[in-house]
Amino acid sequence: MGVTVAPASLISELSLVADEFAARALLQEAFRDRARPGTGVHHQHAHSATLWRMAEGCLRARIEQLELGATATD
Known part of the structure; x- marks a missing residue:
């Protein structure tokens, strides 16, 4: 038995998650900017920020695909 979710609702929820990823980045x-450059802490926060930005970008690209698919079926 599957669960049906309205595309607009799904897109809205994914957008909220993408916003959260952006906030974490x-x-x-x-944190990176407060750390001394060249230290492990600086590198760790820089890497973490990059990963959050990449995740946000991937999610926003998927949201765009879903929006285009939703308008194509309307």
């Missing part, structure tokens, strides 16, 4: 960037 900003936080890691702030």
Whole structure:
């Protein structure tokens, strides 16, 4: 038995998650900027920020695909 979710609802929820990823990236960037350059802590926060940004970008690309698919079926 499957669960049916309205595309608009799904897109809305995914957008909220993407916003959360962006907020986490900003936080890691702030930590990175407060750390001394060249240290392990600086590198760790820079890497973490990059990963959050990549995840956000992938999710937003998928959201765009879903939006295009939703308008094609309307």
